[in-house]
Amino acid sequence: MTSSSTSTKTPPCGDAKGAPVDDDLDFARVLHIFLRTWPFIKPLSRHLIFFVLCSMLVFLFSTTLGFIVTGLINSGIIGGQPLGLLHAGIYGLDPAVFVDVEELSADARRQLPSLAVWSFVPLVGVVMIAGMLLFQYSIWIFQSINQLMRVRLVEQLQMQSLAFHSQAQTGDAIYRIYQDSAMVTSIIRSIFLEPLMLLGRYLVGLGVVAAFSPKLALILGITFIPVLLLGRYFSSSLRVTFRRARERNSRLTSWIQESMVGIRVIKATGNESQRESAFERLSQEAFAAAFEARVMLTVMGILAFVLVGLAVITTQSLTALYANAEADTYARNLLLGFGFAVWNLGSFSAASTRINDSVGSLESLITIWGRAQDMAVGLNRVFEILDLEPEIMDAPDASDLENIGDGVTFQNVTFGYDRLRPVLTDISLASSPGSITAIVGSTGTGKSTLMSLLLRLADPQQGIVTVGGKDIRDITVASLRRNVAIATQExxxxxxxxxxxxxxxxxxxxxxxxxxxxxxxxxxxxxxxxxxxxxxxxxxxxxxxxxxxxxxxxxxxxxxxxSPILILDEPTAALDAETELRVMENLRQWGESRCVFLITHRLSTIRQAHNVLYLRDGRVAAFGPHDQLARDNDAYRSFIEAETGMSLGTQS
Structure with missing residues (x-):
């Protein structure tokens, strides 16, 4: 016999009002959380690679063609400067007229606008069409990955025992499934794809600017360092505020769920105004926490803007000086084909575009890193669930339940959701096929809990439950539950x-x-x-x-x-006497070869049972046929009289 029970662990479900929230994540753990998303990403990895390659091709095409068109417009049309050999080759222009001259003639310049206009057709067409298609493709990829995580999260929650669910907040679980799990798609977009593309844009811009002037490229490269330090400085504070925001929103979700379930009680007691006040308070707390997080993210963004702004001012000033002096570009021979052999309007415009693109990429990267702290917190809350070990698992040598044999037995069973406070203590009973066992007792004495042990929704701390002579922990959970049917009180x-x-x-x-x-x-x-x-x-x-x-x-x-085992929890509580009698007569006939358990308070239902188990304070106070117990057991007789308001003293 193997027991797989482990200690119940409930994930954090929100901070108390005003309680400090610690940052339990460092850079290594944040990185580890991001890497843990790989099992969910892997099934879609081919699509992601194809998406990245297509995006890179579109970027390179638009960048190259844009570079060519920029030179055509600024150097040729506006500046009247000679074009590069690349322009002549692409547009079929005569080098003697457009390249090997001091400046372009008026006739030559008049030929260029139509070429520039037509150049925008493939540029805009490819970028727009490819952009829309790639956007739709990315949505499908990301939602497919999110679906994988949500399904796994629901599966994990359903594998937890009743002890876990008795302590967990329903709204918190809903928030983790719906909101926190969505961070996996943000991680892919904001941690893998966008940074890859932004870093590519930054490096491409750095390379292009270096061809114009290594000094400008050095300034752009150095700018990366303070931006990196800025992100590191804010990381921990951002994680603390984002976690507080998520926990307070989770608590608000739990409150809403509770209110919707209990709406009849709220209305019946005229408690609407109090609930509205509580909602307003919780909503304001959630809003304040979210606002605090966004303000901190904005402050970091402003400081990043200042840093890159200083880099832009410095580099733009230098490019203006170079253009004014008509200095030679650094990689003159390489840039000659584009018409950028010297610093002029075209060179200034092309270099400025790449500089702005590079520093813009840096600013976007730091913003993404700030949002990544929120994603890490959200995913960490998801992994808190996924890391839980289910208490109820099949033993390595578990076998399927073929039949119930001689029925169901409880042998000295003790159980409590809190191990220090048992709900059931030393419970023993037997139910053979063809018998109906009524389980009675005052509210909270453990009647439903006893039946949950038969379903293996939880395992006893002491004693065993057997079906067909086999400990149910040696039976596969799936086959056990296939053989048990239940009608719940709810x-x-x-x-x-x-x-x-x-x-x-x-x-x-x-x-x-x-x-x-x-x-x-x-x-x-x-x-x-x-x-x-x-x-x-x-x-x-x-x-x-x-x-x-x-x-x-x-x-x-x-x-x-x-199923050969049937559990009915208060099956006739809402039925009139005539309907109850007919239902119970039908159940007696239907259950001739089955074990039937009835959790009930109604004397008319109890009388239909072959045996009665009377629980008091989680212990067996009486077990046997109703008539015998009513005659010989004072505790049972007193309970029935108290429940029904009828005296049983005259029963024989």
Whole structure:
């Protein structure tokens, strides 16, 4: 027998108001978080590589053609300077007229505007069409990757035990799935793709500027250092503020979810104004935290703008001086083909464009790095979930459950969501096929928890639960749960049709099987009276149905699974006496070869059971047939009398 239970760990679910938030991430951990996204990126890696290559080709094409057109307009049309050999080759111009001259003639200059206009056609056409196609392509790639992470996150949450979910906040989990997981797409775009492209633009600009003047390139290169130090200085503070913002938004999401679920209680108690005040306070806290983070990011951006602004002023001043002096460009022979052998208007314009592009790339890089701290915080919250070890896992030698044999037993079972405060203590009982066991006790005594152990939604700290003589920890979880059907007290239904709701656990069930289950649950009669019968959509929370009708559909959903073990949690709480009697008679016939457990408070339901387990303070206070317990067990008799307001003292 192998137990896979580990200690329950709940991820942080928001800071208390005013509590300091520490920065638990350094550069190495941030980098590690980014690298951990690779398993989600890998399936789409070919598409990403193709996207990057296409983007690079579009950039090189537009940069090269733009460089050529810039020389044509500024040097040729505006400045009247001779063109380069590259212009002559591309446009089919006579070098004797357009290249090997001191300056262009008026006739020659008049031929150039039409060439410049037509040059913009392929430039604009390629950039616009390719840009739109690549943008749509990138959206598909990023959302596909995000989908992989969200599915994995939901899967991981569903693998956690009831002990985990009893402590976790639902709204926080929703926020992590919906909002935090979206950071994986931002990481790809903002940490991999955009920096790669911006760095490429910076280096290309650096190389081009170096061809004009190494001194200008040196200034651009040195500018990178203070920008880098600026990003490092702000990183930790940004992570702290971004985490606070996410945690407070997560808490707000939890509050909204709680309010929507409890809207009837809020209205019934006239508590709307108090809830509105609480929402306003939590919303303001979330807004303030988000605003603080954005202000800090903006301050960093302003300082980065100042740094690159100083670089722009310095380099632009030098280029203006060079152009005014008509000095030779550094790589004269290389630039001669573009018409930039000396510093003139065309050279000034071309160099200035590359300088602005380079420093603009630096400014964008530092902004991206600032946003990356928010992404790291969001992804870290996602990985806090993905790093959880599920408490309930198959043992290495676990086998499938073939049949329930001699039924279900609990042997000296002790369990608590908090190990120091057990909910159940030393529970023992046996249920053989064909028997109905009613589980009774006051609220909070552990009735539903006991049945959750049978489903292996949690594992006992002591003792064992067996099915067919086998410890359920030696049975695969999937096969165990296939053999157990449950109708919960909450009567949860979905927005689908009646048919889809009943066969929710068995999607392949045919219509006849669904109808048969509905007949056992006495639901067929009212379903046929609905506007579209079994095809009637129930809408959100099935408000079209009464509580009793919803309860019978939930019972039918459990029955259609046709499992050898059935658990019904307060199955008749909302049923009238006549319907309850018919449902229980049908269940007795249906369960002749099955183990049926009823969690109930109703005496009329208890009397239909073969055995009754009475729990008091998490311990077995009585176990046996109802009539015998009512006669011989004072504790059980007192409980029933208190629950029903009826005296059982005359029972024989």
């Amino acid at each position: 009567n949860i239904l979905f927005t689908a049709s009646v048919l889809e709701n009943i066969r929710y656990a068995v999607p392949e069930a045919d219509r006849d099987t669904v109808i048969a289950a509905a007949q056992v649950a006495c639901a067929d009669e009212f379903i046929n009276q609905l506007s579209q019968g079994y095809e009637t959509p129930l809408g959100e929370r099935a408000t079209k149905l009464s509580t009793g009708q919803r309860q019978r559909i939930v019972i039918a959903r459990a029955l259609v699974k046709d």
